[in-house]
Amino acid sequence: MKTLLNKFNKIGVLAVLFAALVITTQSAFKAVGKLDPPANGWYTVTIPSGDPAVESNQVIGSLTTAPPETDENGCARTENSGNVCRVELTFDGSATTVPANVAAAKAPGSHTSVDDTAESPED
Structure with a gap:
């Protein structure tokens, strides 16, 4: 036993x-x-509430494809003057997360640079 x-x-x-x-x-x-670290590239932007021109209301979403140069019916880099719909971000080696919104991405010490934006057609 x-x-x-x-x-x-x-x-x-x-x-x-x-x-x-x-x-x-x-x-x-x-x-x-x-x-x-987060990936450099284009990220979706949504405006769940508030003034769309206020960068703290421009919420950064997921990594996506680059928008076309022009698109009169959708998100594009030039010729549209509506709300921001995508943002191109570059992260330095210290970045650990994607900023919550465009204002946070542009803030000093964010380890992120906003290289370009794309807009939707004006409503």
């Missing part, structure tokens, strides 16, 4: 060590992903 309990103890210790290894490894991979 003592031999059987001794085997269960060894198996139990090995199971706990294996579980700890799996949990630690998974947590480490998630932490490394959080350290990845």
